[in-house]
Amino acid sequence: MAKIGVEQSLTNIQQALREQGHDVIELRQNTDAEGCDCCVVTGLDSNVMGMSDVSTQGSVIEANGLSAEEVCRQVEDKVNQ
Incomplete structure (x- = not known):
């Protein structure tokens, strides 16, 4: 299955993706996302500075x-594209 990065506060989503057989990586820093097929974020830290x-x-x-x-x-939609 796919390697999915998920922000650490989204534990319910981490568990649901693991149950589907995905390799879930907990995102703590920007570098944690390297090599992930897809990342799930809360959106709370949206790009405020425009960078x-x-x-x-x-x-x-x-x-x-x-x-x-x-x-x-x-x-699933993103990974299967």
Whole structure:
């Protein structure tokens, strides 16, 4: 399965993705995202300064307002593209 980076505060999403067989990496720093097929973030630290440093070529999913099931569905869609 895919290697998915998930922010550490999203434990319910981490567990749901593990149950689907994904290799889940807990994101703590920008460098943790390297090599991930997809990353799931809370969206609370959105780009306030208008600057960005790309640390992964994978898709980024903002989990704010989504259930774990909805996030898992989006991850599957992104990984299977």
